[in-house]
Amino acid sequence: MDEVAAINVIERPKLKDPILIESLPGIGLVGKIAGDHMRDELKMVKFAELYSPFLPPQVTIQPDGTVRLPSMEFSYLKGKKDIVLLTGDFQGITPESQYRLSEKTLEFAKDIGVKKVYTLGGLETGSITSKPKVYGAATSKKLIEEHKGSGIVFKEGGAIFGASGLLLGIGMGQGVEAVCLMGETHGQIIDAKSAEAVLKVLAKVLDIEIGMAALSEKSKETERQMNQIRKMIAEQTRFEKSEEKFMSETPTYIR
Amino acid sequence: MDEVAAINVIERPKLKDPILIESLPGIGLVGKIAGDHMRDELKMVKFAELYSPFLPPQVTIQPDGTVRLPSMEFSYLKGKKDIVLLTGDFQGITPESQYRLSEKTLEFAKDIGVKKVYTLGGLETGSITSKPKVYGAATSKKLIEEHKGSGIVFKEGGAIFGASGLLLGIGMGQGVEAVCLMGETHGQIIDAKSAEAVLKVLAKVLDIEIGMAALSEKSKETERQMNQIRKMIAEQTRFEKSEEKFMSETPTYIR
Amino acid sequence: MDEVAAINVIERPKLKDPILIESLPGIGLVGKIAGDHMRDELKMVKFAELYSPFLPPQVTIQPDGTVRLPSMEFSYLKGKKDIVLLTGDFQGITPESQYRLSEKTLEFAKDIGVKKVYTLGGLETGSITSKPKVYGAATSKKLIEEHKGSGIVFKEGGAIFGASGLLLGIGMGQGVEAVCLMGETHGQIIDAKSAEAVLKVLAKVLDIEIGMAALSEKSKETERQMNQIRKMIAEQTRFEKSEEKFMSETPTYIR
Amino acid sequence: MDEVAAINVIERPKLKDPILIESLPGIGLVGKIAGDHMRDELKMVKFAELYSPFLPPQVTIQPDGTVRLPSMEFSYLKGKKDIVLLTGDFQGITPESQYRLSEKTLEFAKDIGVKKVYTLGGLETGSITSKPKVYGAATSKKLIEEHKGSGIVFKEGGAIFGASGLLLGIGMGQGVEAVCLMGETHGQIIDAKSAEAVLKVLAKVLDIEIGMAALSEKSKETERQMNQIRKMIAEQTRFEKSEEKFMSETPTYIR
Known part of the structure; x- marks a missing residue:
């Protein structure tokens, strides 16, 4: 494998x-929920997978007992505007690797002809709102102008962490124009409502239709899953801690 | 030395x-106890050693006063089915290095003709049971089907950390089929009983005999060693802490 | 991109x-405030930018809604003595990367003809003084002699961390002579007064004029900004924490 | 510079x-005190310096105001047996880098004809003794036999961390024979007495004379320096913390 990733x-x-849409997990999982829903709803077709030693060193067991190595996936949809969607379960596990993976993503994106990128994320406000706003940032003033009227509130100041920011920052220097869409969100909840707000803006901008019925349903399901998740996380944390414990005991034990 | 490891x-x-069996240390040391016992009981022959800068930067002193650099070891047994066993005292010290070492292991394994892998580990339940179950996960549904009747409970959901998971995840993409066997275990004790359960399933699957008498004995010995170990760990922790302390003092002290 | 940085x-x-002046952020932001003021006051011209995967994996949103990738910038001023100034918002995020970035900086500096370097920083005293002293350290005794009478108090003992130290230490071995100027500062406040003291010494040494009126003004503005900053930092910390939280939840959630 | 170090x-x-003697800092600074004293007492001649991005990213200011980049130094003494001594202020800052630096050290040592190594360190006991024992470990039983009668207590079990262990462990695989000498020490004090015990054994083994008068003196001086050091460490820790603090504030402050 390449130093950074294999595609x-x-x-x-x-x-x-x-047009590349990035929806890796971040604040409120807003971007990820939006991207996963879009992929399922539009029946987008997976055409490439990215594997990397900078994703967590583990596999997840699927409902059928088979395993899956953490990856990022590229799916496409042909239409009035052709779309490529980047989804995944993780971002890079170190700051440097987030940078390297964004470089790699752009390299591949440019290789398949991408010149414009939208990144999806959440913006934490600490409060709950019934009508989440969609904030934005872009690689140029021209691009901000072009998006006037799309319902995006372009933000002054602040920072965007991880791939949603880096694809803009690194892309700028490579002639790729990009806009980040951030759904207003509480920050401590998985926010399907904010994801819906982001998707509505994106659908308008891309001039496509994305059904939201399933997303509302998913919002309720997410609520239910949360309880299960909390239980499983607690279990896994114990799992990892005991692993670390034994690791440190091992050198003495096994001479 | 290579960037990752020297074999x-x-x-x-x-x-x-x-067939490659992986038994590096993990939860409850289930995999490691099973592998070490199998190696000793079947008088398997060591034929390769793997050294890596991603194993802890130390040596252990053996009973005769000579030292040993942390390593992973490959042993073999010829029989109805030829077997290669991977044992070791440590996994990689960083997440990335666990990934790299699993890639290296697979590279070497394929080089010697391995097409099928079993990884051994523990599954934490937080409770003590007299008859530990053996859970499983695999790289394909076909493989799960083939193992029906072997007493493995194929699991739904969850994650497998470290080499026991990565050899499946990375192997899948390289045409290597693999099954992970996880013995039910409390998580906070070194569990020879769980190791025995795993070995019994493995013996059945591989159609070999593995005497368990010594393992039961080892279980008791392990109990006794634990007290010594706890004492030594406490000592080593003080050792390392004082080393760190002096490290940080050094720049000022030695001008 | 190069392993370390792209210029x-x-x-x-x-x-x-x-002559290269380094003013990256450090203790009391003394060096950074001095450098940023010098650049603005002397209308120095940016001629090169350094980007690196060892700078934080994020972008900052500017007042106009466009983003900026963290970078270091080289500006110049032609005069009796030609000057090149290195400014930036961050140092390398790991100890090794600070070393690599200083090597890279020196490589570029020598490439454009630099033989002499001044690095600007703060020296923490824990107390507030109305007339901060300017301490110094240099790559040779000859250089210390040459700076007698410039108001620099050459220090005995101690250490200089980050680029302000490394450019001296690495430069010495490459035939580059360098002096570090450290303004006396409390350590827990952003200290424009200390920056002014450092700049006055630097101006004398370089035989240039640097107006200080705007710096005094900046000192007051800094005071006001501090309150806003504290609020934003608290917000961002929550942001990052919740991101980490969701990251660790993700593997279980998305199977 | 090379990926690991420049010599x-x-x-x-x-x-x-x-014969190579390694005396980098470790537990009780036993090895370092012994090596530094030996170098000074025998007027050994420095003939090579090792610099590395894996040593701390800082410089120390010397009493005359000039700076010094952290390094390791090789000195030699010609005599009945020619000796090369490795001294330094630090070990590698990460586990992997300790491994890489030990590999680099051995590469250089072999290049100048070294076939035998002694590493010097401390063994923590947690108690103070008037006559510290000198424990040992070696790369072969033959070597242990050869050192019978030299007053070394060859140890059973335990671990040796850092260069003092790695030079044995890595050396073994490269045909370099090595012995580690560990002076019994409390662990929480800088122990010149333990260093003296180690040096006496080393002098006997190498058949050389090392005057100890200055070392006893140094022991008292060390006592006095300790008070100063504690003060300076406290100061530097504040220094670094405030640097970190400003680093994290910077992205918001400088937009």
Whole structure:
């Protein structure tokens, strides 16, 4: 494997100036929920997988008993505007690796013709709102102008962490224009409502239709899953701690 | 040395489609106890050693006063099915290095003809049971089907950390099929009973005999060693802390 | 990108034996305030930018809604003595990366003809003084002699952390002579007064004029900004924490 | 610079099968005090310096106001047996880097003809003794036999951390034989008495004379320095903390 990541290309679809949408997990999982819903709702087709030693060193067991190595996935949709979506369960496990993975993502994106990127995320406000706003930031003033009227509130100041920020920052220097859409969110809850607000803006901007019925349903399901998750996290944390414990005991034990 | 590890090949045994068993330390030391016992009981022959800057920067002093650098070891057994066993005292010290070492292990394994892998580990339950179950996960549904009737409870959901998971996850993408066997265990004790349960399933699957008498004995010995170990760990922790302390004092002291 | 950093050269000014001034952030932000003021006051011209995966993986949103990737910037001023100034918002995020970035800086500096360097920083005293002293350290006794009469108190003992120290230490071995100027400062406040003291010494040494009126003004503004900053930091810390939280929840949630 | 370290060779002395003594800082600073004293007492000649991005990113200011980059130094002494001594203020800052630096040290040592190594360190006991024992560990039983009668108590079990252990562990695989000498020490004090015990054994083994008068004196001086050091450490810790504090504030402050 390459130093940073290996990209397994399953199919090379013919895409015309595809627009890349990034939806890796972040604050409130807003970006991830939006991206996963979009992929399912629009029946987007996975055409490439990215594996990296900078994703967590583990596998997840799926409901059928088979395992899955953490990865990022590229899916596409052909339409009025061709779209490529980047989804995944994790970002890089170190600051440097987040940088390297964003460079790698852009390298691949440019290779398939991407010149424009939208990154999806959340903006923490600490309060709950019934009508979450969608904030934005962009790589140029021209781009901000172009998005006037799309319902995006362009933000003054602050910072964007991880891939949602880096794809803009690194892209700028490589002639890739990009906009980050951030749904207003509490910060301590998984926020499907904020994801919906982001998707509505994105749908308008891309001039596509994305059904939201399933997302509302997912919002309720998410609520239920949360209780299960909390239980499993507690279990896994104990798991990892005891592993560390034994690791440190091992050198003495096994001579 | 290579960036990741150096493998010192002592002997190149002629093996026919050998099956790799991984038994590096993890939860409850279940995998490690099982592997070490299997190696001793079956008088398996060490034929290669792996050294790496990603194993702890130390040596252990052996009973005769000579030292040993942390390593992973490959042993083999020729039989109805040829077997290669990976044992060791440590896993990689960083998340990335666990990934790199699993890649290296697979590279070497494939080089000696391995196409199938079993990884051994523990599954924490937080409770003590007299008849520990053996849970499983695999790289394909076909493989799960093949193991029906072997007493493995294929699990739904959860995660497998370290080499026991990564050899499956990385192997899948390289045409290597693999099954992880996890013995039910409390999580906070070194569990020879769980190791025995895992070994019994493994013996059945591999169609070999593994005497368990010594393992039961080892279980008692482990109990006794634990008290010594706790004392030594406390000592070593003080050792390391004082080293760190002096490290940080040094720049001022030595001008 | 290079393993360590990419330097984007905007312009290749013709400079005669330029002197490099380093003013990256450190104790009391003394060096950074001094450097940023000098750049603005002398209308120095940016001619190169350094980007690196060892700077934080984020972008900052500017007042106009566009983003900026963390970078270090090289600016120049032609005069009796040609000057090159290194400014930036961050130092490397790991100890090793601070070393690598200082090596990279020196490589570029020598490439544009730099043979002499001044690094600017603060020296923590824990107390507030109305007339902060300027302490110094240098790469040779000859250099210390040459600076007698400039008001620098050459220090005995202690250590200089980060780029302000490394440019001296690494430079020495490469034939680059360097002096570190450290303004006496409390340590827990952003200290424009100490920055002024450092700049006055630097101006004398370089035989240039640097107006200080705006700096005094900046000192007051800094006071006001501090309250806003504290609020924003608290917000961002929550932001990052919740991101970490969701990251660790994700593997279980998304199977 | 090389990925790991740069070695600046000042002189290439003609040495006949030189024996390498390692005395980098560790527990009780026993090894470092012993090595530094030996170098001074025997007027050993520095002939090479090792610099590395894995040593702390800082410089220390010397009494004359000039700075020094952290390094390791190789000195030699020609005699009945030629000796090369490795001294330094630090070990590598990460576990991996300790491994890499030990590999680098051995590479250089072998290049100048070294086939035998003694590493010096402390063994923590938690109690104070008037006649500290000298414990040992070696790369072979033959070597242990050869050192019978030299007053070394060869140890059973335990671990040796850092360069003092790694030079044995890595050396073994490269045909370099090595012995580690560990002076019994409390662990929480800088122990010149233990260093003396180690040096006496080393002098006997190497068949050289090392005057100890200055070392006893140094022991008292060390006592006095300790009070100063504690004060300076406290100061530096505040220094670093405030630096970190400002680092994290910076992204918000400088937009």
